[in-house]
Amino acid sequence: MIIVTGGAGFIGSNFVHNWLGHETEPVLVADKFTYAANAENLAHFAEDPRLRIERIDVSDRVAVEQLFAHNQPSSVVHFAAESHVDRSIRGPAEFVKTNIIGTFTLLEAARTFWSELGGEARDRFRFVHVSTDEVFGSLGPDDPPFTERSAYEPNSPYAASKASSDHLVRAFHQTYGLPCVTTNCTNNFGPYQFPEKLIPLVILNATAGLRLPVYGDGMQVRDWVYVADHCDAVRVILARGRVGETYNIGSRSELTNVQVVHAICRLLDDLRPASGRMHEELIEFVADRLGHDRRYAIDPAKLESELSWRPQHSFDAALHKTVKWYLANEGWCERVRSGEYRRWMELHYGTGQPEVLGAVT
Numbered sequence: 076m077i078i079v080t081g082g083a084g085f086i087g088s089n090f091v092h093n094w095l096g097h098e099t100e101p102v103l104v105a106d107k108f109t110y111a112a113n114a115e116n117l118a119h120f121a122e123d124p125r126l127r128i129e130r131i132d133v134s135d136r137v138a139v140e141q142l143f144a145h146n147q148p149s150s151v152v153h154f155a156a157e158s159h160v161d162r163s164i165r166g167p168a169e170f171v172k173t174n175i176i177g178t179f180t181l182l183e184a185a186r187t188f189w190s191e192l193g194g195e196a197r198d199r200f201r202f203v204h205v206s207t208d209e210v211f212g213s214l215g216p217d218d219p220p221f222t223e224r225s226a227y228e229p230n231s232p233y234a235a236s237k238a239s240s241d242h243l244v245r246a247f248h249q250t251y252g253l254p255c256v257t258t259n260c261t262n263n264f265g266p267y268q269f270p271e272k273l274i275p276l277v278i279l280n281a282t283a284g285l286r287l288p289v290y291g292d293g294m295q296v297r298d299w300v301y302v303a304d305h306c307d308a309v310r311v312i313l314a315r316g317r318v319g320e321t322y323n324i325g326s327r328s329e330l331t332n333v334q335v336v337h338a339i340c341r342l343l344d345d346l347r348p349a350s351g352r353m354h355e356e357l358i359e360f361v362a363d364r365l366g367h368d369r370r371y372a373i374d375p376a377k378l379e380s381e382l383s384w385r386p387q388h389s390f391d392a393a394l395h396k397t398v399k400w401y402l403a404n405e406g407w408c409e410r411v412r413s414g415e416y417r418r419w420m421e422l423h424y425g426t427g428q429p430e431v432l433g434a435v436t
């Protein structure tokens with residue numbers, strides 16, 4: 076089977092859906108089940124013998140070594156991370172632990188495991204490291220998009236921790252020959268995204284009649300990709316990406332935050348009209364994020380030309396689909412908002428208290 080770390084989070088769980096929809100090889104999700112994980116994202120496969128889930132912290136050396144020894148994976152796709160920039164500003168330590176030490180721990184275990192493999196298993200093994208465009212820093216308005224050759228200039232503790240992990244992955248390939256491939260993707264959106272991130276936060280707040288907080292002047296630019304397109308790209312890169320390479324993933328959809336928030340408001344005015352007001356009346360400009368990067372943009376030409384990947388969704392069509400998904404899945408949204416989603420862990424593991432979400436207020 077393949078091991079998918081962080082497979083109960085937003086992109087990881089979408090990747091499991093994507094993988095099991097296209098491939099026959101089973102999946103082992105290895106996830107610490109932090110606040111960002113939601114087992115309900117994988118409930119569709121509850122009876123499917125192709126999916127197993129293990130609760131594991133990727134920075135726990137013994138547990139990670141056992142994970143490899145007991146399961147003999149054909150490859151690893153590494154999504155597990157602390158992923159929210161605002162949380163990294165409030166408390167960077169966990170980002171250093173999971174994103175840097177965790178990736179290092181996985182690499183060490185993968186190296187030991189891979190070095191003892193022979194024949195086809197050794198040739199096939201891949202360590203796909205899922206990273207972000209934020210490692211490249213911030214672009215000026217007229218700068219060309221980031222390519223694989225752009226310099227690393229991370230600005231937030233989150234971005235710095237991901238940059239460090241990318242360097243470790245590179246070093247493990249260069250030094251030990253571990254067959255690694257790294258991906259650097261733009262902002263994702265779609266089903267199962269935790270509502271601390273802009274798009275689900277705005278959808279859930281707007282439907283609840285709560286304010287829509289826009290940081291600073293709202294003119295920061297993000298380059299958006301639908302999560303299913305990202306997952307397709309990772310699957311293609313796992314199958315055919317060149318070892319030791321990095322691939323940028325994006326769908327050339329640059330928008331300011333204000334444009335994104337207005338687009339969601341317009342969709343909601345149409346799909347779920349609020350009596351007596353337009354959703355955009357809820358927009359409130361609030362204090363800016365510290366060190367807020369002004370613009371990200373990715374040039375995906377290498378992935379397109381080498382591996383023939385193309386995004387299948389336009390931003391507008393994917394946003395429409397996403398808003399409809401959140402409206403159709405009120406139960407999921409309600410359990411996330413209330414903290415009820417954490418009960419699954421208590422029921423199964425008898426630990427942890429439901430956390431109150433800070434983001435959706």
Ligand code: NAD
Pocket residue numbers: 080081082083084085086087105106107108109110111112113131132133134153154155156157158159173177205206207208237259260261262263264269
């Ligand atoms: P997420 O926060 O939704 O999910 C992260 C998952 O990792 C959760 O299930 C969490 O429980 C798990 N995890 C955290 N610490 C762990 C640990 N120590 N051990 C094991 N599991 C742990 O994140 P996401 O948005 O799905 O992002 C997934 C990956 O993709 C991350 O590496 C992130 O840097 C990268 N990425 C995200 C985006 C985006 O827009 N969301 C864009 C580019 C790259």
Ligand code: DAU
Pocket residue numbers: 158159160161206207208209260261262263271272273274276288289290291293295296297332364371
């Ligand atoms: O670029 C890829 C990155 O995209 C990933 O590596 C990160 O894991 C992911 O969280 C995301 O980072 P951002 O910081 O860009 O995403 P976020 O949704 O937090 O914010 C998007 C933009 O919206 C950003 O400019 C900050 C702004 N924002 C965000 C929130 C939560 C607001 O204006 N108001 C908000 O309430």
